[in-house]
Amino acid sequence: MASGQNRQLLIMRHAKSDWDANGGSDFDRxxxxxxxxxxxxxxxxLVNNHLLPDKIVSxxxxxxxxxxxxLMKDAKLDDHLTIWDDKIYEAGLGDLLTVIDSYSDxxxxxxxxGHNPGLDSLVMYLAxxxxxxxxxxxxxxxxxxxxxxxxxxxxxxxxxxxxLIDLMRPKDLS
Numbered sequence: 001m002a003s004g005q006n007r008q009l010l011i012m013r014h015a016k017s018d019w020d021a022n023g024g025s026d027f028d029r030x031x032x033x034x035x036x037x038x039x040x041x042x043x044x045x046l047v048n049n050h051l052l053p054d055k056i057v058s059x060x061x062x063x064x065x066x067x068x069x070x071l072m073k074d075a076k077l078d079d080h081l082t083i084w085d086d087k088i089y090e091a092g093l094g095d096l097l098t099v100i101d102s103y104s105d106x107x108x109x110x111x112x113x114g115h116n117p118g119l120d121s122l123v124m125y126l127a128x129x130x131x132x133x134x135x136x137x138x139x140x141x142x143x144x145x146x147x148x149x150x151x152x153x154x155x156x157x158x159x160x161x162x163x164l165i166d167l168m169r170p171k172d173l174s
Contacts, residue, residue, distance in 0.1 A: 006151055009162060012067070012146075013142055092118055096119070
């Protein structure tokens with residue numbers, strides 16, 4: 001892992017949602033039991049690897065909001081760290097770059113919780129190195145966290161501005 005002094009952007013996809021939940025819109029889809037379990041494992045991984053964020057910016061969609069809230073609870077993070085930003089729901093690359101620019105000032109470690117396909121595009125755009133896809137061709141699986149390292153520079157939304165130092169998926173922890 002990189003030094004605690006480095007600036008880092010953590011990019012997390014919401015945990016697995018419950019496609020069988022009754023009614024409601026895509027925005028209101030809740031997490032599944034597996035999703036809730038995966039969040040706990042990812043929170044423990046963040047704590048054990050000293051990767052707790054200074055600020056969290058999350059989509060307000062129900063599954064992302066649940067992911068963020070449970071992650072904060074499991075990692076014992078304060079509620080005041082979180083900002084709910086409508087721009088992250090259904091965000092494309094440009095929207096996510098705007099979010100990074102809006103919230104990265106004076107932050108050592110920023111966590112963004114959102115959705116695909118935007119997060120896949122974001123990781124590929126920011127990383128100087130090639131990210132590793134799963135055997136089924138997926139990058140940001142549900143509850144995955146990409147750790148983008150900026151060294152002692154600022155967290156930037158520039159193309160190729162970070163080194164992808166870790167891409168942890170819940171299945172990697174079992």
